[in-house]
Amino acid sequence: xxxxxxxxxxxxxxxxxxxxxxxxxxxxxxxxxxxxxxxxxxxxxxxxxxxxxxxxxxxxxxxxxxxxxxxxxxxxxxxxxxxxxxxxxxxxxxxxxxxxxxxxxxxxxxxxxxxxxxxxxxxxxxxxxxxxxxxxxxxxxxxxxxxxxxxxxxxxxxxxxxx
Amino acid sequence: xxxxxxxxxxxxxxxxxxxxxxxxxxxxxxxxxxxxxxxxxxxxxxxxxxxxxxxxxxxxxxxxxxxxxxxxxxxxxxxxxxxxxxxxxxxxxxxxxxxxxxxxxxxxxxxxxxxxxxxxxxxxxxxxxxxxxxxxxxxxxxxxxxxxxxxxxxxxxxxxxxx
Numbered sequence: 001x002x003x004x005x006x007x008x009x010x011x012x013x014x015x016x017x018x019x020x021x022x023x024x025x026x027x028x029x030x031x032x033x034x035x036x037x038x039x040x041x042x043x044x045x046x047x048x049x050x051x052x053x054x055x056x057x058x059x060x061x062x063x064x065x066x067x068x069x070x071x072x073x074x075x076x077x078x079x080x081x082x083x084x085x086x087x088x089x090x091x092x093x094x095x096x097x098x099x100x101x102x103x104x105x106x107x108x109x110x111x112x113x114x115x116x117x118x119x120x121x122x123x124x125x126x127x128x129x130x131x132x133x134x135x136x137x138x139x140x141x142x143x144x145x146x147x148x149x150x151x152x153x154x155x156x157x158x159x160x161x162x163x
Numbered sequence: 164x165x166x167x168x169x170x171x172x173x174x175x176x177x178x179x180x181x182x183x184x185x186x187x188x189x190x191x192x193x194x195x196x197x198x199x200x201x202x203x204x205x206x207x208x209x210x211x212x213x214x215x216x217x218x219x220x221x222x223x224x225x226x227x228x229x230x231x232x233x234x235x236x237x238x239x240x241x242x243x244x245x246x247x248x249x250x251x252x253x254x255x256x257x258x259x260x261x262x263x264x265x266x267x268x269x270x271x272x273x274x275x276x277x278x279x280x281x282x283x284x285x286x287x288x289x290x291x292x293x294x295x296x297x298x299x300x301x302x303x304x305x306x307x308x309x310x311x312x313x314x315x316x317x318x319x320x321x322x323x324x325x326x
Contacts (some may be wrong), residue, residue: 007201007281008212014280016269017197017262018190023273024265027181027188034180037307038170049171094268096307097294099180101260102187106179109254110186115316117177118170122298123311129304131260131294135285141292144200144259148286153278 005151011158023067024095028052028060030102033088033095036070038118042085061086069095101131168314174321186230187258191215191223193265196251196258199233205248224249232258264294 012018024030028050035046047057064070069092076082100120107116120129133141141147175181187193191213198209210220227233232255239245263283270279283292296304304310 008203008208010280012212012280014275015197016274016279016281017265018194018269019273020265020269021190021193025188025190025193027184030184030188031181034178038312040171045171049175091272093306094271095264097264097296098261098268100296101258101264101294102180102183105257105261106181106183108257110182111179112177112317116179117173117175117315117317117319118179119313119315120310121313122300122302122304123309125298125300125302126311127298127300127302129296129298129310131264132297133260133263133292134295135288135290135292137285137288137290139285139288139290141285143256146286147292148284148289149201150282150284152280152282154275154280156280 005155005157007149007151009157010151011156013158014154014156020098023069024098029064029069030095030099032060032064032086033069033092034099036086036088036092037096037099041087042075043083046086064092068092097131100129104130168318168320170312170314172320173314174319176321177317177319183261186232187261192227192232193258193262195223195227195249196232196255197262199249199251199255200259200262204250205238206246209249227255231255260294263292267293 031050032046035049040046040049043057043061047054050057061070065072065086068089070086071089072084073087074082075085103120111117121127122129133143135141194213195209198204198212203209203212206220206224210217213220224233228235228249231252233249234252235247236250237245238248266283274280284290285292296306298304
């Protein structure tokens with residue numbers, strides 16, 4: 001780490017945002033997670049709800065299992081063959097704030113004139129749920145202008161660009 | 164709106180998450196926004212830092228301007244020709260929680276062993292910045308298990324799947 005390093009001189013190859021996007025940067029990954037958070041976890045139900053072909057969905061779910069976001073579990077209803085459902089892992093569940101932040105922004109800027117299609121409410125009190133920027137001292141932040149960035153422990157200088 | 168409608172019966176074509184992903188679901192969109200939040204807003208700097216070709220970057224920035232995330236502004240340094248920089252709009256700025264949520268998840272699951280490459284700190288107190296699930300009554304939520312969803316004002320029944 002080089003404490004005074006400017007972001008423009010920093011090697012971005014280990015950026016956590018970029019690495020997160022390598023895993024969840026395909027829109028369908030977040031849409032499958034959305035379904036899982038909303039209780040749609042069985043292959044047939046996901047396939048039916050998302051309207052994607054079985055082979056495409058199978059390949060996508062396999063990637064998400066490989067990335068540690070979902071776990072495949074067998075289930076069998078009376079008199080039927082074994083089928084598969086996909087449970088969220090802890091790692092997958094921890095993406096809930098990403099989905100909530102996307103929902104919040106979509107609700108604000110892209111919803112139909114009547115309002116949002118889905119409301120998320122606190123189970124305890126019924127109030128609307130959203131994400132809030134906070135700091136570890138418990139302060140609420142208004143936005144990015146309240147944030148200062150500095151190089152972290154794995155910051156590296158980048159190689160000069162080849163021109 | 165149909166209050167008792169189950170999510171599995173809901174038409175997802177107006178989902179705010181899906182609509183948000185139509186705009187920001189390409190990883191490069193969020194990476195360009197990352198650069199803008201970190202002060203890298205001039206075409207040449209973005210191009211140099213992201214290592215993308217000029218023509219590709221120009222097309223991408225044009226899309227982001229068209230989507231209302233960035234505004235193009237001319238600048239000119241002494242003795243040079245006019246160049247372009249890209250300022251975040253309010254709509255673009257409101258995506259900061261999405262990036263913070265992605266950073267947080269990436270820092271937790273994908274960082275190098277030494278730790279995160281970039282630290283985000285509250286300008287006022289220096290404490291680490293993150294997103295927190297909260298409700299409008301001011302409660303902090305642990306995660307998705309504290310959330311109940313119900314159909315919102317623009318919820319519509321979906322058409323039965325064609326089998």
